[in-house]
Structure formats: structure tokens, C-alpha cells
Amino acid sequence: MLRQFHKMHGLGNDFVILDARDEPLAMTEALARHIADRREGVGCDQLILLEPSASADLKMRIFNADGSEVESCGNATRCVVKLTGAATVETAGGLLTGSAEGAEVEVTLVEPRFEWDAIPLAYPMPTDPMPMGWENFDRPQAINVGNPHVVFFVDDLEDADLEGIGPGIESDPVFPERVNVNVASVEGGAIRLRTFERGAGLTRACGTGACATAVAAIRARLVTSPVTVHMAGGDLTIAWAPGEPVRMRGSATHVFKGTIDLQ
Structure with a gap:
């Protein structure tokens, strides 16, 4: 199964971006890990999968090089905004907005959270600083x-x-x-x-x-x-x-x- 991809980077933090908005793609941990492999795949820090969204211009899913799926990635969001022109991006970490600003891209992330269960930590403790x-x-x-x-x-x-x-x-x-x-x-x-x-x-x-x-x-x-x-x-x-x-x-x-x- 052949699929087109884009290779992009934000300050050297590099991504393979697959667009699945029109043609769905089932991503697995093993497949993400293989694509990210720098010897046997394309090679990247994170694999980015673009999907349709009911609440934003598109949905962005992020898979680390070890295949694990995570909530948010700032550098990848800038790359996706530049590649697609999207103004709103749905992620598991919240709704992000972005726009091209000359040669750069500006992205607005979510409001920071500091509560122990929002980090999350395994049990209650101060977070500013952590007593560890x-x-x-x-x-x-x-x-x-x-x-x-x-x-x-x-x-x-x-x-x-x-x-x-x-x-x-x-x-x-x-x-x-x-x-x-x-x-x-x-x-x-x-x-x-x-x-x-x-x-x-x-x-x-x-x-x-x-x-x-x-x-x-x-x-x-x-x-x-x-x-x-x-x-x-x-x-x-x-x-x-x-x-x-x-x-x-x-x-x-x-x-x-x-x-x-x-x-």
C-alpha cells in the first residue's frame, strides 16, 4: 500500500506527516515505530497523522519514535499549519490555533495546568516545585x-x-x-x-x-x-x-x- 508523506522539521525536531483526511489509514504502534526508524524507515522523532475533525480544520495525531501516541507537539503543529494552511488543529491535548507570520508560524497552545492530577502525577503533591x-x-x-x-x-x-x-x-x-x-x-x-x-x-x-x-x-x-x-x-x-x-x-x-x- 503506497502512501505519500511529507518530511518536515521545526528547528531540527523532525516529522513524517501522513495525510489521512481523504483516505483513512489505520496506524499501529508497530507501523509508527517502523516508519520512524532511521535505518529501515523514513526516520523521524515523531510520526504525524492528519485526520478529519468535527471541531477544527483537521485532527492531528502524534506518535513518538517508539510508537507511543501522545497528546500534543508544538513543533509539529507549526509544520502542519505551514503545510496545510489550517487555522485550527484538534489534538488529544486540546484545540490549537495557528497562522503564518511571514517566514515564521505562530501557534497558540492551551492554557498551562499546574494541578498534580492535571500533570498527571501518581499522587497529590506540590508541583511548584515538586519535593523530589x-x-x-x-x-x-x-x-x-x-x-x-x-x-x-x-x-x-x-x-x-x-x-x-x-x-x-x-x-x-x-x-x-x-x-x-x-x-x-x-x-x-x-x-x-x-x-x-x-x-x-x-x-x-x-x-x-x-x-x-x-x-x-x-x-x-x-x-x-x-x-x-x-x-x-x-x-x-x-x-x-x-x-x-x-x-x-x-x-x-x-x-x-x-x-x-x-x-
């Missing part, structure tokens, strides 16, 4: 911006062994749906960020991670809105005020389109 630690990472802020994140602020970002400790935090039983792990430092009014994404590992950029980290830094009065978030793949501009949704602006790049045999 893993080796030299401790007392993170826990935030849900459509998907779950923890944010650690450190003095030396390069010295933080995120690749080593990230898997243990991601899969800790306190996070029943696993969690995205962000380690950040604040320099000159801006944020430098590295993210270990659940189901994908260390990525060059994470849109929802940038949003969660910006919200955490604004709440802690470490920065003011809007704030630039620097990641290995490039920069995002994040704007947020308490009681409002998060706005994210940055690039979205179309790499190529092709055809894949799904059998």
Missing part, C-alpha cells in the same frame, strides 16, 4: 501544556547529564503517563534549553518543552514575556501571562515529499 530529586536534578516545576513536562533550572547547562538521567526521570512511577524532561539555564533575559522527550529521547528542539520552560521561568520571575528560548536546533519566541494560553513563534521547514510502502 534524581541525582543532582531536584525540585522541578511540573507543568502540563497539552502534554506533561518537568523543568529543572541549572547553572551550567552543558554540565547537566540529561542523556544519562533523562530516561530514569521520564519513566519514574510518579509520572503514570511518563514525562518530558527539560533542563534550562537563564542568561541575559533569555533561556537556554535541552529536552529529553518521552518516547523520542534527546531532541534538537521541543516546542512544548520551550513553552513549559518559558512558563516556569516567567512564574519564577526569572524572565519576562515574551522570551527567547535557545535550543540546539534554533530559537523560539514564547509569550505567556497567567490565565492565558501560551503563544509560540518560530520556523517550520519542508524538507521533501515522497512515497512509502506501508506493507
Whole structure:
């Protein structure tokens, strides 16, 4: 069964996008994992499946490289808005809106949630900060911006062994749906960020991670809105005020389109 796909990336966080709005496609964990495989498939951090929506221009489903389906992805939303021209996108993490702004795309995510059961955590506890630690990472802020994140602020970002400790935090039983792990430092009014994404590992950029980290830094009065978030793949501009949704602006790049045999 041959299907056309698009390969896109947001600051190096890359996606294979399959459009199933006119021709339905049954996606499985195994198939998503195979397409995402960088040796035997197309290769990507996340597989994106577009479907019809009764409440938005389209529905976006997101599958991590390990095949697991997740709620939201900021970088993918920018890519989908650029590819399709959609102004509203239904996700399992909420209704998102987006628009092209010159060479960039701006996306409005959901309003952040901070309650323990909205993250979710396995049992009640404070989330700002959490009274927990893993080796030299401790007392993170826990935030849900459509998907779950923890944010650690450190003095030396390069010295933080995120690749080593990230898997243990991601899969800790306190996070029943696993969690995205962000380690950040604040320099000159801006944020430098590295993210270990659940189901994908260390990525060059994470849109929802940038949003969660910006919200955490604004709440802690470490920065003011809007704030630039620097990641290995490039920069995002994040704007947020308490009681409002998060706005994210940055690039979205179309790499190529092709055809894949799904059998």
C-alpha cells in the first residue's frame, strides 16, 4: 500500500506527516515505530497523522519514535499549519490555533495546568516545585501544556547529564503517563534549553518543552514575556501571562515529499 508523506522539521525536531483526511489509514504502534526508524524507515522523532475533525480544520495525531501516541507537539503543529494552511488543529491535548507570520508560524497552545492530577502525577503533591530529586536534578516545576513536562533550572547547562538521567526521570512511577524532561539555564533575559522527550529521547528542539520552560521561568520571575528560548536546533519566541494560553513563534521547514510502502 503506497502512501505519500511529507518530511518536515521545526528547528531540527523532525516529522513524517501522513495525510489521512481523504483516505483513512489505520496506524499501529508497530507501523509508527517502523516508519520512524532511521535505518529501515523514513526516520523521524515523531510520526504525524492528519485526520478529519468535527471541531477544527483537521485532527492531528502524534506518535513518538517508539510508537507511543501522545497528546500534543508544538513543533509539529507549526509544520502542519505551514503545510496545510489550517487555522485550527484538534489534538488529544486540546484545540490549537495557528497562522503564518511571514517566514515564521505562530501557534497558540492551551492554557498551562499546574494541578498534580492535571500533570498527571501518581499522587497529590506540590508541583511548584515538586519535593523530589534524581541525582543532582531536584525540585522541578511540573507543568502540563497539552502534554506533561518537568523543568529543572541549572547553572551550567552543558554540565547537566540529561542523556544519562533523562530516561530514569521520564519513566519514574510518579509520572503514570511518563514525562518530558527539560533542563534550562537563564542568561541575559533569555533561556537556554535541552529536552529529553518521552518516547523520542534527546531532541534538537521541543516546542512544548520551550513553552513549559518559558512558563516556569516567567512564574519564577526569572524572565519576562515574551522570551527567547535557545535550543540546539534554533530559537523560539514564547509569550505567556497567567490565565492565558501560551503563544509560540518560530520556523517550520519542508524538507521533501515522497512515497512509502506501508506493507
